[in-house]
Amino acid sequence: MKKLAKNINYWAKSTALILGLSAAVSCDGFLEEDVISNIGDDYLNTPKGMNDGINSAYSSMRAWYGTERGNNLTIFGTDIFTNGADGSYKYMNTYTNQFDSRVNHLQELWDEFYRGINTCNAVIDRSVNLTGISQELIDQRVAEAKFIRAHHYFILVQLFGGVDLQLSETILPTKEVTRSSVADIYAAIIKDLEEAIPNLEAEAKSDDYGRATRPAAEHLLGRVYITKATSEAAEASDYANAEPLLQSVIDNYGLVLLPDFADVHAFGNEINDEVIWSVQYTRDPLTNGGGNNSHVFFLMEYDVQPGMQRDTENGRPFKRYKSTDYTLNTIFADRVNDSRYKNTYVDHFLSNNPGTFNTTFDKSKATVTYAQGDTTIWLPGYNMSEAERAKYPYQVLTPELYTERLFPPMKKHKDPGRVDRTQFEGGRDYIAMRLADTYLLLAESQFRQGKIGDATENINAVRRRAAFPGKEAEMEISEADLTFEFITEERARELIGEQTRWLDLKRWGILVERVRAHNPSEAKTNIQDYHTLRPIPQNQIDRAEGNASAFPQNPGY
Known part of the structure; x- marks a missing residue:
């Protein structure tokens, strides 16, 4: 089984920013500013070009998973973590006015995701011109592009609300951008995933490990529906729509909860039967980007x-x-x-x-x-x-x-495989989706529909696995024990440190109250209702035609 990360060809980061400019990589490895058509017309329309393009789109996942920005945007400013002694980015935990539209994390994530989105758009749009490749493989690569595009828009809409919805390739520079409605963005996400699912590999683990698979897309779509259910785009059917998708992931692909919770994140066991999909990193500095940094x-x-x-x-x-x-x-x-x-x-x-x-x-x-x-x-x-x-x-x-320097350290992401004790660029794959999360999301969707017995059994499946040997019965809960509060706590127990908490608190509508109740920092007094959205990056507003009048900032920033 080969890993996708080893096949990423960095020329293909020639994808456009929202204004149409691209950060193209020349053959000698240096960045050059260019438009995508200069490379794409000669290369992206070929089978190898399409393959390299989709591999490059996968690399944009590394802007989020395992990075400082992805962790700060999901771990800080929640009920289960506060800041330690390290001075960097504390304002993201305390919600001071330093957390504004100029923060580099926001700009980097925005730009990298839109580069990835435009690469996906190019792969999709140009797939109709391909020859010398089977239609089955074309359909699979297009499905992968739709999975990645849907993923990026899902993260963006949760963080920022309405963003610019680009569903075709940006070839020429343009400053004409608008903020689409949250409902339109969710509709595009759902359409992409529904179209992708039939054409993705129906195996838990692709032969080219790291590619999107059918269970990964079903898991993602299930989470999309559950998140949409409490958004301004909510529909009464959202929880019911999520349930069969999540059940399918559990039933149909041979995925299982590992018998021992300790093994899920054990070093060297990143490819295991509980992992639905992970973001690929390597030990090769030439193909590892900035690396998986969660270990620090x-x-x-x-x-x-x-x-x-x-x-x-x-x-x-x-x-x-x-x-x-x-x-x-x-x-x-x-x-x-x-x-x-x-x-x-x-x-x-x-x-x-x-x-x-x-x-x-x-x-x-x-x-x-x-x-x-x-x-x-x-x-x-x-x-x-x-x-x-x-x-x-x-x-x-x-x-x-305990102090800000001395406290229980978490070991899920430790990376003893680094070349030396100072190396920041870790090489472990980042587990982005795993089966325990699927069980918990399924239980939540059932709980919201009043199917308390089914929800309790799915919670208990996770809890029995988490038990010390011989304590399985003691870990089970009854239907009377299952409350919304219990679900919020069970997700914390199982998924702590896995880039979910801020997004969970936001979708539940309890971010502000939970931070005020449990985060001991200045966040208690600083957090306001508007903090449930992040500020639109200032560089995006500045490069829009009409600036803030065309691409307005989120309230409060």
């Missing part, structure tokens, strides 16, 4: 503590995201039956820097001495007296000692 953001400052130094196993700690008290004390309150706290957070460190040291945070003892491999820090997850901590020959980090 969820870690505490372990590397300056007694007995420790930074290494690839424990990671490069940016100290960006710190779990809130609500997360640790409510979401993960059950640590007897539920394995997900144990398998989500690092609870101890082993010495890689032996010697005798003065203690830092745990003053129950004056010094500590470690041999190689000794425990240096233990995070029990509960408080204990100083006298009890003094019994241990290492530092004990209890909740009362």
